[in-house]
Amino acid sequence: MLRASHQVGDRLTAGGNPDALARYVFHDLRLGGRVQIVGTPARAAFLRADLTLPTGDDAAFAGDAAWTAAWSLIGRLTLPYDLVVAGTAGIRLHGAEVAVGDRLVGDELFASLGAALPLTALGASSDVLAHTALTAELHAALGDHVGGASGPDPVEARVGALVHALPALTVGAQVGVGLDDQIGAPRLRLLVELAWTPRQPRAPSPDPTPPPPDDDDPDEP
Secondary structure, three states: OOOEEEOOOOOOHHHOOOOOOOOEEEOOEEEEEEEEEEEOOOEEEEEEEEEEEOOOOHHHOOOOOOOEEEEEEEEEEEEHHHEEEEEEEEEEEEOOOEEEOOEEEOOEEEEEEEEEEEHHHHOOOOOOHHHEEEEEEEEEEEEOEEOOEEOOOOEEEEEEEEEOOOOOEEEEEEEEEEOOOOOOOOOOEEEEEEEEOOOOOOOOOOOOOOOOOOOOOOOOO
């Protein structure tokens, strides 16, 4: 996954860099995978691993100074009215720790909680609304403490919507606000996401029951 951002506002002056904040930036390249370890379509648990490569401009707050690796456990539950609730918790390791002002950005624990409610559960019937779901998310992190320095502990809340525009294409839009004054907790964040997930048709399962013999077959004794 590769992200890009448009940044507004001023650079953090405590960082000591007098340059103006870059407005348009690309972030680090992220590679990831997920495997289901237990469950059914209604309730399941997954393990996820992510690796980011330092392709973004870390001086413009668009990436890390080195690689990062993360492992997390995800739980998902489908409730009545097709309400989907999911939670995740894990650890993220940084290849390099960076001092920003009085904070040391490094290894951290993280957790998220989210929910998605299809508009059909609220009585929507039009073609567009029938493929739309409302979303709400809460993201938090707990920074590492090394000596007398501590990492940031950002908390962010997001609300938005998901639209299944095509069978394989999902479009998401969210608004996020930081719930505390920490690095990584924005005053305001607007996100637009595109996800393309090709769906391969599954071959029908073979019938394990052999057909009955044909009594009219002349070759039969």
